[in-house]
Amino acid sequence: MATINQAAVKQDLYDAVNGEWLKTAVIPDDHSSTGGFMDLVDAIEKTLMHDFDAMAAGSVEPDNPQLAEFIKFYRLAKDFKQRDANGAEPLLPCLKQVDSLSDFADLQQRMPDWIYDGLPLPFSLDVDADMKNTKVNALFAQAPGTILPDKTYYDEGNQAGPKLLAIYAQMMTELLQKTGYDEAEAKQIVDDTLKFDRLIVPWVKSAEESADYSKMYNPRKFNDFVNTSRYLDLAAITYSVIDGNPEQVILPEPAFFDYFNEVVNPDNFGLMKNWMKAKLVQRYSGYLSDDMRVLATTYSRALSGQKEPRNQAKSAYYLATGTFDQVVGLYYGHKYFGEAAKADVHQMVEKMIGVYKRRLQANTWLSADTRAKAVTKLDKLGIQVGYPDKLEAIYTKFKTHTPEQGGNVLSNVLHFNRLARQDMFSKWGKATDRTRWEMSADTVNAYYHPFMNIIVFPAAILQAPFYSLEQSSSANYGGIGAVIAHEISHAFDNNGALFDEFGNLHNWWTDEDSAHFKELAKSMISEFDGLDFAGAKVNGTLTVSENIADAGGLSCAEEAAKGEDDVDLNAFFTNWAMIWRMKATTEYMQLLLSIDVHAPAKLRANVQPKNLDDFYTTFDIQPEDAMYLAPDKRVKIW
Template sequence: MATINQAAVKQDLYDAVNGEWLKSAEIPADHASTGGFMDLVDAIEKTLMHDFDAMADRDTDPDDPQLAEFIKFYRLTKDFKQRDAAGAKPILPCLNQIDSLRDFADLQHRMPDWIYDGLPLPFSLDVDADMKNTKVNALFAQAPGTILPDKTYYDEGNQSGPKLLAVYAKMMTELLQKIGYDEADAQAVVDDALKFDRLIVPWVKSAEEAADYSKMYNPRKFKAFTNTSRYLDLAAITYSVIDGNPDMVILPEPAYFDHFNEVVNPDNFGIMKNWMKAKLVQRLSGYLSDELRTLATTYSRTLSGQAEPRSKEKSAYYLAAGTFDQVVGLYYGHKYFGEAAKADVHHMVEKMIDVYKRRLEANTWLSAATRAKAITKLNHLGIQVGYPDKLEAVYKQFKTHTPAEGGNVLSNVLNFSRIARKTMFAKWGQPTDRTRWEMSADTVNAYYHPFMNIIVFPAAILQAPFYSLDQSSSANYGGIGAVIAHEISHAFDNNGALFDEFGNLNNWWTDADTAHFKELAKAMITEFDGLDFAGAKVNGTLTVSENIADAGGLSCAEEAAKGESDVDLTAFFTNWAMIWRMKATKQYMQLLLSIDVHAPAKLRANVQPKNLDDFYSTFKIEPGDPMYLAPADRVQIW
């Protein structure tokens, strides 16, 4: 690891570690950012595209049947000659269905098929763990998403909102014309879509509101839910996809359903139809010709500041890999990670849990009762490392239909969607699967699932700079060790702390401990709230859970590093700053500030070390140095 200038660290840890890299790093034209995480993503993309292109070029398919179906589908997504020749034809049957809708009774009749196909509707149903009894899958009803990325973009003082809507309107008008609408009709569809979108906005949550998991759980008696709409028979719609009689439905956004009739009614039927058309075209254009695919990315690229769309080759890879994500993940995990590395990292996770347990046992601000419950939760924490033990059975039903069999990219995607949704709805009322992975093994990320009380570390993140046998133990603890402890800390952040050892929403805290924890969480909000970044300010409330997890992760990882014979805290803090290196467009940084529950990468690197006393002694940081934070202002929770 490169040497680090101590004087520079006193000014800015992140810049001291990453300054030279920042000077020379260039954001690829088809990216909105580059850096530690993205470098790994790009390397995996290159490796897997090389492998799969070679397989696709062979006359024989892989022996693994699911991998063979993926390669067949990948050949289809790569065949732009066929896709360009078909143009918009594959989407026309879907559009014709919407065009031919006469009234709500007609929509009611067709809705089961549309739910299975995942087509745009003014609400959606899905199945997930019941947050108060996570052993069983419950029924959820969701509000639709808005066109702009967050409801705050619609606020009168938000200058980005109108500009983005203008980009969206222009893109959609052009898309609809290329699909076959004349200019006047295309404009009318877009105008109506924007009107209907506005009706949704007041009743959905902002990113900040949605970041509070406890407010997701709003169970409603099934009969009360079915009375939500005067114009759609919600009971009949539910029975058409659920085999049984639900007692309740969980509404993460109850206000939308409280005002459902103001949005979904005969007066708005026409504009709702056009909203459905616009949503459909935007969502499905990526499966059509290259011209339609690239045009349909205009709005998202404007949002993120991405200069160019992905190449045809990359888009074909991501389309296919995204559809068969767990198949691709298992291939990557077995070939490039393996059982030995899986066992080694699993052992490292267990070591970090032991460190965490010792810290909980020594905790001075929790009562004995709450501390014992916290340790119980830790003892029940599930660990998933590298890749799943087996492939989900649903992928065995995925059969790719070639053009000779009447198939195209879109028809296959719709068929796969139907299979996946039928499988999901069949899980209603059934036991949950705690072993199920929600990320594929080739994903550069990690997560804690509060409903399952599990931590998951896909193979893709388990490499340098996060983890390597060529790095010192301290560097590894500053990388993957902090990431592991971060995910453990999520079990005890302001959201995770609401769930017990089984993942149930269940208060296991004493009132006094809850009050104390809320004060500590407020201090973390204050530490980040209003920090200047990219011409905007950090929202401390939006990012509090991730900041609590970062603080706990870094503190716990540091203790683990200090327990090794070769401890080197300079290497520890250096690698911590290095994993967060990131260069991004201003638009992307501002977008993340609005919707991302994580603080900006530079601030994650710089702020959290200030909370640790050893940071000051390691780099001889003193009052007056920009990186100095008075002891009274240092936030230490876990």
């Protein structure tokens, strides 16, 4: 544990803990940030690249058939000589299909195939748990994404928006030319793409609006959904991908479908067709030649402030592992985590749930009824630690076609996409799988799934500084303990609280308790809203659920730390600040402020301890100190 200047904590906990590191930390040119989580990502990348390169070279044998298929695909991704020789050729069959579209009847005919292939369309269909009956999979219809990362970027006074669109336009013009269009054609396609994008913008949600889960549930009777479009037979399209007759379709962005005919109509057909071409080229350029791969990163790098694209080796690694993510995760989990660690961390999670349960039972602002239901929800909470017990069956169908078999990177990806989407649509109307992992074991993260009422801790996050046998118990509680309790708290944040113990969108609160909780949530919004950061301001509403989870996580972890014989709250708060160390480009920080439901890392480190009374006694924080918050302003929820 780093030695810190105790006096400096009074002014800024984050700087006191991380200040020396910040002075010397350098953001790699192919990153937009470094530190904390990113350091673990980089270490895992190095480890797995070493392992997979040895397998690709033939010096180590993959130990299962799915890993062997992954290695075959990894070899393809690494073979830039072949990729450069292929150029844009692998994409041309798809592009020609879009190019040859004549009208909506033509689109109608091709749409089922394109939905399976996951090609860009003016709306998409997918299958997920029905939020009001999460035991069954329902059909969802989604609006398309916008070019800019959030609709607020299109606002009149937003200075970043026009600059980013200019970079996007230049990049797309060059990419389209590499696929065979002349400059005039490429510019026309881009102009039309920008126009069609603008037509979408008014009818989609901002990041802040999307952060409210309750507003995602907008079921439409199937007949009403079918009548959404005057120009496409949505019933025929739906029946072509699912086996059955849905009673309803859920629309997370209902406004887009209310105004569907104003966007998707014969007058805009040419714009839409060119928008589809541009989206197709942008989406798949990363699977083609190296010059197209590099060029296709221009816009995203401008967004995040990343100076350089990844080199060939790293880009091939991320392309391949992203395609076989659960196969890679299972390999990582078995080799670098193992059953003993899995059992140990599972025990830690159960211990934190026990602490949380005691806190709920001692809660003074909930009525007995709501408190009992909260405890029931906690009792039903599913725990997934380390890595899945089994690999999803879909991966047994992933067979890599080598160049000798007529395969290339893109043809394989399109084939895998199709298999995965066919598998997804086959699950419509069937039981959901609560054991399914939505994050691979080599991912440095954790999550709570409100529709399943489960918490998931992949192996990758279960290491120092979050967790280590070489750290004190208090340091571990300030790291992984707070992360575990953070995920538990999501079951009771402003979104999670709307779902019952089975993950159903169902009110289990008394009116009085609900009103009180909303007031407490408002106080958390106020605590963060408008805080200055990176030349912009924090949106307290966008970040409220994560801030409630941080507050609950830290207070619960602190109680657990205090239950140990070797309690050291100095180490507890120090490690809490250390796990949030991060150095990032200004562009990346401003992007996150616009779209990320998490508050900036520095503020996560600094604001939550101010809400805990023990923080003041641990570091002798006085009213004149910058880290002081008056007792009546301290936000305490869980």
